Amino acid sequence: MDSTRRYFEKHAQAADRLYDDRGVLAPLRRGPRLGRDLAAAVVARQGGPAVLDVGCGPGRVAEAVLDAGAASYVGIDLSPRMLALARRRLQGRERVELIEGDFLELELPGGFPVVLALGLFDYLEDPLRGAAWMRSHCTSTLVASFTRWDWLKGPWRHARYRWIDRCFVTDYEEEAVGRLLTSVGFPRIAFPQRGRRGFLVVAR
């Protein structure tokens, strides 16, 4: 966990910039924007639910779901720098709570109609435990994103995380994610976006 925190402390600004939709590289980095837009669409469709965002990062998703009408927003993140970016971005917004820590160690009372886990599962050494925690805090819908192995980016991505940043990272396949989420009690699983390098999941 310490290595994941260190990684995101070092790369918080870069993670934030991934949302920029200008520049020559922007079309190659659509993943975060697709996840954010799906989260906002789910929140709008549900008519303004309370949202729990696990691994909330710099607050880009928070901004979008609040604009889409979320009744309240709780974001959890390991990284103080990520949370500082989120705090700045969400200044003046009401019914927002940002919590620093490892979500697996947190006791949160109550359940949330919408739970988000965007860009998070890749960093979980025990995804089953993570998914079970999310199930126990979710009363309706989980929106999550997953990276899949890709021969263009995969070798560099893994080498960089393993040898340079010394941070755990993994990839997923749709079938395995389906089994994982079903096993913790999300029987209805949809894949609204399937790309070469990753996919989005809505589970109920």
Ligand SMILES: C[S@@+](CC[C@H](N)C(=O)[O-])C[C@H]1O[C@@H](n2cnc3c(N)ncnc32)[C@H](O)[C@@H]1O
């Ligand atoms: C790739 S970023 C995604 C941020 C945000 N969800 C988004 O889509 O813009 C992953 C975030 O998850 C956080 N994270 C990773 N493991 C965590 C854990 N066990 N508990 C809380 N946050 C965690 C990291 O600090 C990082 O900010």
